[in-house]
Amino acid sequence: MNPKALFALCDELLHEVLRFSQPADSVVSSFFRREKALGMRERHALAETVYSVLRDKIRLQYLAKSGKGSLERRLSLLAWQGTEAFLRAAATPEELKWLTTARLLSLDKQPDNLRHNLPEWLAEPLKAQVGDSFWPLVESLRQPAGLDLRVNLLKSKRELAQAALAEEGIHTTPTPWSPWGLRALGKPPLNRSNAFLRGDMEVQDEGSQLLALLTEAKRGEMVVDFCAGAGGKTLALGAMMRNTGRLYAFDVSAHRLAALKPRLARSGLSNVYPAGIAHERDERVKRLAGKIDRVLVDAPCSGLGTLRRNPDLKWRQSPEAIAEMTAKQGAILASAARLVKSGGRLVYATCSLLRAENEEIADAFAAAHPDFVPVDVAEVLARQGVANATELTDAGHLRLWPHRHGTDGFFAAVWQRR
Numbered sequence: 001m002n003p004k005a006l007f008a009l010c011d012e013l014l015h016e017v018l019r020f021s022q023p024a025d026s027v028v029s030s031f032f033r034r035e036k037a038l039g040m041r042e043r044h045a046l047a048e049t050v051y052s053v054l055r056d057k058i059r060l061q062y063l064a065k066s067g068k069g070s071l072e073r074r075l076s077l078l079a080w081q082g083t084e085a086f087l088r089a090a091a092t093p094e095e096l097k098w099l100t101t102a103r104l105l106s107l108d109k110q111p112d113n114l115r116h117n118l119p120e121w122l123a124e125p126l127k128a129q130v131g132d133s134f135w136p137l138v139e140s141l142r143q144p145a146g147l148d149l150r151v152n153l154l155k156s157k158r159e160l161a162q163a164a165l166a167e168e169g170i171h172t173t174p175t176p177w178s179p180w181g182l183r184a185l186g187k188p189p190l191n192r193s194n195a196f197l198r199g200d201m202e203v204q205d206e207g208s209q210l211l212a213l214l215t216e217a218k219r220g221e222m223v224v225d226f227c228a229g230a231g232g233k234t235l236a237l238g239a240m241m242r243n244t245g246r247l248y249a250f251d252v253s254a255h256r257l258a259a260l261k262p263r264l265a266r267s268g269l270s271n272v273y274p275a276g277i278a279h280e281r282d283e284r285v286k287r288l289a290g291k292i293d294r295v296l297v298d299a300p301c302s303g304l305g306t307l308r309r310n311p312d313l314k315w316r317q318s319p320e321a322i323a324e325m326t327a328k329q330g331a332i333l334a335s336a337a338r339l340v341k342s343g344g345r346l347v348y349a350t351c352s353l354l355r356a357e358n359e360e361i362a363d364a365f366a367a368a369h370p371d372f373v374p375v376d377v378a379e380v381l382a383r384q385g386v387a388n389a390t391e392l393t394d395a396g397h398l399r400l401w402p403h404r405h406g407t408d409g410f411f412a413a414v415w416q417r418r
């Protein structure tokens with residue numbers, strides 16, 4: 001496509017994404033569905049440019065102030081991720097002159113927000129939480145996330161799966177903590193791999209794999225994945241149970257549960273019972289009260305632990321939305337806890353970095369439910385074959401950070417019912 005036309009499309013796409021009315025990944029995919037003429041490289045350049053703007057929005061908007069033309073045009077020029085030759089062909093001589101000056105501007109003496117590119121309501125609690133690690137955390141959030149796979153132990157073993165992928169030219173290394181994990185080098189086309197298509201592995205961040213391990217689900221048990229969504233963790237739990245027992249996958253979203261069906265077929269699992277519920281106090285939940293061995297609550301959350309993949313979340317979330325979310329999280333956890341039988345286990349997890357959605361929810365739950373005894377996460381993980389598990393915990397909870405562990409940010413608390 002002609003460079004000027006491609007830049008015009010980039011401005012249009014940015015304009016849509018920066019309205020923040022939809023998640024950036026859905027805006028980008030529906031834009032690409034519409035713009036059929038775009039080639040692979042062009043799509044890549046547009047998507048990467050948009051994501052670069054989302055990651056560094058405060059800095060780029062500051063630099064854009066001095067330019068001319070629409071804001072989207074200036075942002076596209078500043079953040080362009082395609083070739084330099086393309087940019088030179090699309091920009092006017094005046095724009096190129098401006099761009100050269102803007103690129104030379106040093107940010108060393110500029111205010112913190114131009115360097116961390118986070119809204120203040122998020123930067124403040126993170127600084128308070130991680131102290132001197134704030135800047136390494138910021139840096140890690142700017143890096144693209146890796147591609148992790150969970151080997152499906154029903155169908156393969158880690159070494160066998162690694163060898164099968166290598167034969168197909170897909171190179172991986174074992175993940176440092178999860179005994180099921182492989183980390184791909186680069187971004188291989190998995191949908192063309194036979195090993196992947198026959199269900200030997202699933203795409204799943206190492207952090208999510210560790211959350212599933214915390215349930216210690218076993219053969220023949222009754223297990224509930226309370227917020228199953230499209231079933232990333234359900235599939236891991238089903239394999240832990242060796243395809244025996246009964247695994248209920250609850251969710252309020254029928255649409256998400258529908259996405260679980262083809263994954264289930266590929267996984268070879270037949271012990272999973274997906275069930276739409278109206279809300280956390282649904283009749284189905286009441287009927288199973290006190291009967292379940294393991295309950296995983298992978299709660300809806302701000303998703304701020306996934307900023308490497310979803311940098312738009314820092315602009316789409318707000319303190320008000322998080323306050324609403326925390327009320328929901330408390331209600332879901334309290335209701336899901338009723339399912340757990342005496343001696344059974346409850347796991348509360350999020351992919352948020354904020355204490356408000358994590359420790360504060362867990363502490364409030366524990367204070368109101370003295371019959372739930374905290375279980376030390378490091379001990380559970382060590383039993384599950386995770387080396388150096390104490391490096392993954394804080395005050396007995398799981399606490400994963402992108403800058404420390406190379407995973408998305410995750411939290412989990414575990415209890416056993418008396």
Ligand SMILES: C[S@@+](CC[C@H](N)C(=O)[O-])C[C@H]1O[C@@H](n2cnc3c(N)ncnc32)[C@H](O)[C@@H]1O
Nearest residue numbers: 227228229231232233251252253280298299300
């Ligand atoms: C973090 S996502 C789950 C991701 C999923 N466990 C996975 O591993 O792919 C949270 C899920 O909670 C669901 N949810 C929201 N409110 C709920 C409620 N009251 N009861 C049960 N699920 C709920 C959402 O629809 C969403 O799918």
